[in-house]
Amino acid sequence: MPAKKHVAVLMGGWVNERPVSLSTGRECVKALEDAGYKVTTIDVGRDIADVLSKDRPDVAFNALHGPFGEDGCIQGILEVLDIPYTHSGVMASALAMNKVKAKAVMAAAGIPVTDHLLINRHQVGQEHPMAPPYVIKPVNEGSSFGVLIVKEDQPHPPQELTRADWPYPDELMCEKYIGGRELTCAAMDDKALGVIDIVPEGHSFYDYDAKYLEGGSKHILPANISPFVYQKVQTLSVKAHQALGCRGVSRADFRFDEREDGTGDLICLEVNTQPGMTPTSLVPEMAAHEGMSFTELVCWMVEDASCGR
Numbered sequence: 001m002p003a004k005k006h007v008a009v010l011m012g013g014w015v016n017e018r019p020v021s022l023s024t025g026r027e028c029v030k031a032l033e034d035a036g037y038k039v040t041t042i043d044v045g046r047d048i049a050d051v052l053s054k055d056r057p058d059v060a061f062n063a064l065h066g067p068f069g070e071d072g073c074i075q076g077i078l079e080v081l082d083i084p085y086t087h088s089g090v091m092a093s094a095l096a097m098n099k100v101k102a103k104a105v106m107a108a109a110g111i112p113v114t115d116h117l118l119i120n121r122h123q124v125g126q127e128h129p130m131a132p133p134y135v136i137k138p139v140n141e142g143s144s145f146g147v148l149i150v151k152e153d154q155p156h157p158p159q160e161l162t163r164a165d166w167p168y169p170d171e172l173m174c175e176k177y178i179g180g181r182e183l184t185c186a187a188m189d190d191k192a193l194g195v196i197d198i199v200p201e202g203h204s205f206y207d208y209d210a211k212y213l214e215g216g217s218k219h220i221l222p223a224n225i226s227p228f229v230y231q232k233v234q235t236l237s238v239k240a241h242q243a244l245g246c247r248g249v250s251r252a253d254f255r256f257d258e259r260e261d262g263t264g265d266l267i268c269l270e271v272n273t274q275p276g277m278t279p280t281s282l283v284p285e286m287a288a289h290e291g292m293s294f295t296e297l298v299c300w301m302v303e304d305a306s307c308g309r
Helices: 018-034 048-055 073-081 090-097 099-108 208-212 227-243 282-289 294-304
Strands: 006-011 038-043 059-062 116-120 134-138 148-150 171-176 181-188 191-200 217-220 249-256 266-272
Touching (some): 006 018, 006 048, 018 038, 038 048, 048 073, 059 073, 073 090, 090 099, 090 266, 099 227, 099 266, 181 227, 181 282, 191 282, 227 266, 249 282, 282 294
Parallel strands (some): 006 038
Antiparallel strands (some): 134 148, 249 266
16 A cells, blocks of 8 residues: 655744644644655745755645735745645735736626725825725735725724734725625535534634634534525536636635625626635535545545646
């Protein structure tokens, strides 16, 4: 029987999502060790190319989240070093991470997206960039970092945008707020998994704490929606995965406005090419619903790894 592959789990990094990445990495390291792989844990720094050149793993398991790990940068390094890696490749990662460009690609593929525009925080004074309610978010951040929801009765844009210590890039996306449910579905090797209805507990929306703190949200799987909408979410998740050129596992997030006075719209918000693998993460739940254990899911990702993704 051939020896198990040597897998380097890339985790940590230096961006806002470092704690989430470390949590994802720890869970994946344990699963891979339990499965018999030789595992090297790498807390990624700016010397990552030198570290990988010396270690020469058979596969790099990308457990990084956010800029550098999710936007095509680490993928480009792995391509140059000719080290097979998990998840999406350079182009798909860069596209999906840029929320404005991703919406353009998805809209061209017939996937419904919100009305949106690109703004610079310094240009937003006392006038709303669009009629409220709307949402402002950094173009290239994940885990709901920097997300601001502007309600219908708010007289001016969020004053946080004018602060000198604003911790995110100046380029922001403003999009129409869609009320209703938060739905999500993963695509795995071009096959849709189950649809989850996310209900934040004690939070106004699915923010960082609702995502990662135990008890921060309730995940209803399968989502209690009509079979037609359920299947439509699955179809659109795979369609978005393919339109952006994703590989491995991705997760698409939606809003479904089924309120009595709502529009009935089902809107795709974004696609996550590096879904979390923490104890509160969604993709492991979806896989378990399909009868796939966490270890089986992680091993599948390793065996699916390649260059030229």
